[in-house]
Amino acid sequence: MQHKRQLGPPSEDGVARVYEEFVLLVRLLTSGARVEDGGLTLAQHSLLGFIARNPGCRATDISEAFGVHRSTVSRQLRHAVEAGWVEAETGPARIGHPLRLTDHGAQILRRAVDSRLDDVRAGLGGWAPDDLDRFVTLLRRFRAGVDPDARTPDQNDGDCSA
DSSP states (O other): OOOOOOOSOOOHHHHHHHHHHHHHHHHHHHHOSOGGGTOOOHHHHHHHHHHHHSTTOOHHHHHHHHTOOHHHHHHHHHHHHHTTSEEEOOOOGGGOOOEEEOHHHHHHHHHHHHHHHHHHHHHTTTOOHHHHHHHHHHHHHHHHHHOTTOOOGGGSOOSSOO
């Protein structure tokens, strides 16, 4: 005899458990290597990933995409330029300078992405292909329920699409 699942709001305990797992997972995957060891912070990783996917973008573009004040982006950009990761090209100052990753910046980003992909690969070790497909489907379904815009992966902070 098959039992029909009852649809309705999830239990508060279930919501809290999912939230806790997401917090722990996000913390794990976004912390990456320690900054002292040459790793990128989440903000740096996001910034470099966005510029890699949008060469020629400006600070205002980044500010709009991330929903943060332009001064926050400017501070992060200043550090990225000083570190040799980002280059500001010449252009009209009133609209901001076009940005691009330097070769060094692209290398730093690639290393960070590879490290985080290694973490995910380790977590998925031993999973059957059907389990992996189901997991991705459930994550996309969850994201669509949280984000009514249902952004595509290329519009996020860019961990994998750098």
